[in-house]
Structure formats: C-alpha cells, structure tokens
Amino acid sequence: MEVSTFERLLSPEGQRLLQEVTDAQDEVDDLVLGTRLRRDGHAGELVAAATGQASLRRRARTKLGGDAAVMWFTPDALEQATRPAVASHRAARLHTHGVRTVLDLGCGIGADLVAMARAGLTVHGVERDPLRAAMARANLAALGLDGTVEVADATAVDVAPYDVAFVDPARRDGRGRTFDPDAFSPPWSFVSGLLQERGVAKVLPGISHDLVSEGVEAEWVSERGSLVEACLWGRRFAGTRRRATVLGAHGAATLTESEAPADAEVREPGAWWYEPDDAVIRAGLVTGVAALVGGWLVDPHIAYVSSDAHVPTPYARAFRVVEELPYREKQLRAALRDRDVGTLTVKKRGVTVVPEALIKRLRLTGSTTATVVLTRVAGEGRAFLVEPIA
Incomplete structure (x- = not known):
C-alpha cells in the first residue's frame, strides 16, 4: 500500500468504506465484495486497501485483543x-x-x-x-x-x-x-x-x-x-x-539465575513429574524449578524435573505419575489398549520419537484419554503414564 492510499483510507470516505467492508466481510467473499465496491465507484486501490485492513484486523484480534479493531497493519508488521x-x-x-x-x-x-x-x-x-x-x-x-x-x-x-x-x-x-x-x-x-x-x-x-x-x-x-x-x-x-x-x-x-543452583541431584522419577516452561528452559534455569519443588533431574541432559511432592509453580506444569509403562512400541500399545485408551497425548524429550507418527502407529480405539511421557532416565528410554494437573 502506498502512503497516499493509506492517507485516503484515514479520510471520512476511506473510513466509511472500511466500515462497509468490515460489516460485509463475514458474509461475502472478498473477491465478490471488491467487485461490487468498484462497480459502485470506489477506486480499486482504495478497495484493496480497505479489504486488506479489515482482514488484518480480524487476524490481529487473537494477538492484540480489542485494540485490533481500530489499529492499522501491514502483514509483516x-x-x-x-x-x-x-x-x-x-x-x-x-x-x-x-x-x-x-x-x-x-x-x-x-x-x-x-x-x-x-x-x-x-x-x-x-x-x-x-x-x-x-x-x-x-x-x-x-x-x-x-x-x-x-x-x-x-x-x-x-x-x-x-x-x-x-x-x-x-x-x-x-x-x-x-x-x-x-x-x-x-x-x-x-x-x-x-x-x-x-x-x-x-x-x-x-x-x-x-x-x-x-x-x-x-x-x-x-x-x-x-x-x-x-x-x-x-x-x-x-x-x-x-x-x-x-x-x-x-x-x-x-x-532469575540467582535462584537456580549450579547443579541438581539426578535420580529415579518420584511421584510427580514437572515440565518446565519454555522460558525457563531457554534461560537455562531448570535447576531453579527443581529447587522450588524440592525435586531433582531424571537425567543430567533432559529438562524434566521430578519430586515426591506436588508444589504448584508458574514455572512448570505438574503431572502425577500413575505408573511406568513399557517403552518398546509393541508392549506400549498392548498396555494402552489394556487401559482402554483411545485418545493419547505424547510428551517427549531426549528420545527420537515423533509423537504424531507414534500415535498413528499405535492405532488406539478405546474410550479414555491418557498422557504418556517418553524420555531418557539415566541415559535409558522410559515411558510413564501421567495425569496432568490443571
């Protein structure tokens, strides 16, 4: 869009046109709407600008909330x-x-x-x-x-x-x-x-x-x-x-870094599993989560924390460990079918598993939902049935 076109869009004429486009966009295809507006005598570049802004404002609602209704955008911006x-x-x-x-x-x-x-x-x-x-x-x-x-x-x-x-x-x-x-x-x-x-x-x-x-x-x-x-x-x-x-x-x-010990104990998973927030992981502060929940790492190179207690924290999502399941795919399928699982969420770290592909291969048809964590513990692949805590 040229600056001159944008300035026309800010004018009373442009504002009326934009409002007309916004009101009609949910009901009429943009191509049909544009053709109609040009036939009504509106300049093609102004119609295109108004249609584009109306679409961008709709896209922006999720990101910018109510402000998006009156703001102006380019796609990249x-x-x-x-x-x-x-x-x-x-x-x-x-x-x-x-x-x-x-x-x-x-x-x-x-x-x-x-x-x-x-x-x-x-x-x-x-x-x-x-x-x-x-x-x-x-x-x-x-x-x-x-x-x-x-x-x-x-x-x-x-x-x-x-x-x-x-x-x-x-x-x-x-x-x-x-x-x-x-x-x-x-x-x-x-x-x-x-x-x-x-x-x-x-x-x-x-x-x-x-x-x-x-x-x-x-x-x-x-x-x-x-x-x-x-x-x-x-x-x-x-x-x-x-x-x-x-x-x-x-x-x-x-x-902060001052709240994250340089090292954390590494041992077998306890009754609770914690998945640190991505901001914590990128900042390299996973040991800070371990300190907050009285926990430890399950592997020195994996960003999972375990504990024997449930300690709510904004820095990690908590999961109650229900039981350990077989890690090999065939045995895992049998264990999940025995538990009538039909909808499965797979969380993984440190193992070469593609969750979507694994879920497709498991072909589960049961009536219950489940979450499984696949990860390394002391360098070995392990599987755990867990229950997410809201």
Whole structure:
C-alpha cells in the first residue's frame, strides 16, 4: 500500500468504506465484495486497501485483543508486533527503573509505543518505512495516546536525549525471515552497542547465550505457555545475567539465575513429574524449578524435573505419575489398549520419537484419554503414564 492510499483510507470516505467492508466481510467473499465496491465507484486501490485492513484486523484480534479493531497493519508488521501483555510487562519494568522518556528505534506499527505510552512514558518512534511510520502515528491517535513518530534511519538518530533506546530489529531480508543477527536491521553491531549503556532490545527467543555481552541481562518471556521473545536489558537496567518471566492469569512471575543452583541431584522419577516452561528452559534455569519443588533431574541432559511432592509453580506444569509403562512400541500399545485408551497425548524429550507418527502407529480405539511421557532416565528410554494437573 502506498502512503497516499493509506492517507485516503484515514479520510471520512476511506473510513466509511472500511466500515462497509468490515460489516460485509463475514458474509461475502472478498473477491465478490471488491467487485461490487468498484462497480459502485470506489477506486480499486482504495478497495484493496480497505479489504486488506479489515482482514488484518480480524487476524490481529487473537494477538492484540480489542485494540485490533481500530489499529492499522501491514502483514509483516503484524507478525513482528509485540503481544500486549509482553509489551506491558516491559513498559512496567522501564517505569520501575525510573525511565520517563523512550526512543523506539524501528517502531513498526507502534505496538510497543502503545504499551509504553499507556504506562505513562513519553515516547518517540523512529521508523524507516514511511507507511509503517504513518500507521504508528495513526495507531497512537486511534487509541487516544500521546507520542511522536518520525521517518528516519534508526542508526542515524541521536539517542542521548532519552532515558532509554529501545530497539526491535527487523528480522527479514530480501529472501524472507532471517535468523542471522548480522542480517538484522539495524544490524547486531548497532544493537550490541546500545546495550553497553541504556539500550533495551527485543530479539528472537532462540538467541544464543554467547551473543549476550557481559553485564547485559537476557530475559526470556512466555505468555500463557508460549515462548514469545527474549529481551536484552542493557547495563543500565540489568538486574541479573539470565531471567525467565512467565506471564499468565497469575500475572508476571520471574525466576532469575540467582535462584537456580549450579547443579541438581539426578535420580529415579518420584511421584510427580514437572515440565518446565519454555522460558525457563531457554534461560537455562531448570535447576531453579527443581529447587522450588524440592525435586531433582531424571537425567543430567533432559529438562524434566521430578519430586515426591506436588508444589504448584508458574514455572512448570505438574503431572502425577500413575505408573511406568513399557517403552518398546509393541508392549506400549498392548498396555494402552489394556487401559482402554483411545485418545493419547505424547510428551517427549531426549528420545527420537515423533509423537504424531507414534500415535498413528499405535492405532488406539478405546474410550479414555491418557498422557504418556517418553524420555531418557539415566541415559535409558522410559515411558510413564501421567495425569496432568490443571
């Protein structure tokens, strides 16, 4: 979409057209709807823009909630936009650190600007793409928030007047999505430079620990069981080396490196099984879960924890161990059929099993549901029938 088309979409004519598209999209195919609107005299590029925005707003509901109904998107910018709970958590941390002014370098369509403005921070966004910059301005306005956005190269902006420089580098190049930090925009060399002082960076959750400089905090964040990002906190804000933050109905729970012993006991599984949250695993803090539940590891290289007690924790999902089952497939099938299992969930770690393929091969037809954990214990493949605890 051209900026001029977007500006027309913001006009009263464009708003009426977008509302007409939104009202009709659930009932009429986009192609049929577009043909009808063009026949009614609407310009083709404006119809295409309105249809695209209506579709993107519907897609955005799951990720951005009620705000999506009035926000503006491009497909790539929506994909990269931070989830509200995650952005709000980061904004709250900044506020706690005494931050009052934020420079958002590469602000996209402004999802983080929105959260930081709502937290009472003074925000200024920088975006190289004129269309995304225009959308960021429009999104702040649509949500009744103050903030400014300029079109510029993030690497050419003076960060000195601001309390923090936040950067969410674009992770796409001419061939699509990239996982190479040197191909990010702005490049990793620029991001790491910001982190030496008052920088904060949103990065891929799969970032290598080796890329995190001394004195910088790496925080892995999950929301309702889904690992969504890592956030690097520059030297000015770092409180630990590694942190796992779990966001959910309980609010925000944080586990830090200081709470995770260097080692944990390794022995046979007990009465309870714990599956650590992915944020905990990526942060390398599984021993912290073991310490919290009075437990141990079942294998030194596997991210499962066991215990003789049920200790509710936001950092891991608990399962009661019902019994051990045969690990070999033929005997496992017989054991599950004896228990009238028809619907099976397979959780696995450290073994070469494809759960979907195994379930298909087992051909279970019973009337009950079951969960089986397949993993290594002291280097040996084992199978356990477990009961998930909500």
